[in-house]
Amino acid sequence: MYFNAEQLKEIEEMAYQLFTPFEIALALETEDQDEFIDDIGIPGTDVHRAFYKGYLRQLGELRADTIKAAKNGSNPAQIELIKCINNIQREVRHG
Known part of the structure; x- marks a missing residue:
């Protein structure tokens, strides 16, 4: 599925705002929502990168706030x- 730069930026921003892939597909009025959701799960696709760039940016900010609160x-x-920490240690050991 092809998205232009503006759409990819919109996907990134919606992921940052923690919209689900399904909600993003609806907002973008994609013709095939299932294909869009599948593409998010395929590493290397533009939509995968855009989604995770926004999602991980939000996750990073939340974790930084959690660290500060801790x-x-x-x-x-x-x-x-x-x-x-336990999840990271478990993943590193079993990576």
Whole structure:
């Protein structure tokens, strides 16, 4: 599925705002929503890169805020960070 630069930027921004792939497909009025969603899952496609660029930018900001809250003594934030650390350690060991 082909998207121009403006559409890819819109996909990135909607992913940053945490819209689901289905919601993005609806907003873009794609003819084949299933194909759009499938393309997001294919590494190397423009739509995959645009979606994950926005999504990961948001995730990074949320994690930075969680780290800051944990350093300020927030117990829920500390628990969330421990989960993230455990997931990373598990992935690195079994990568």
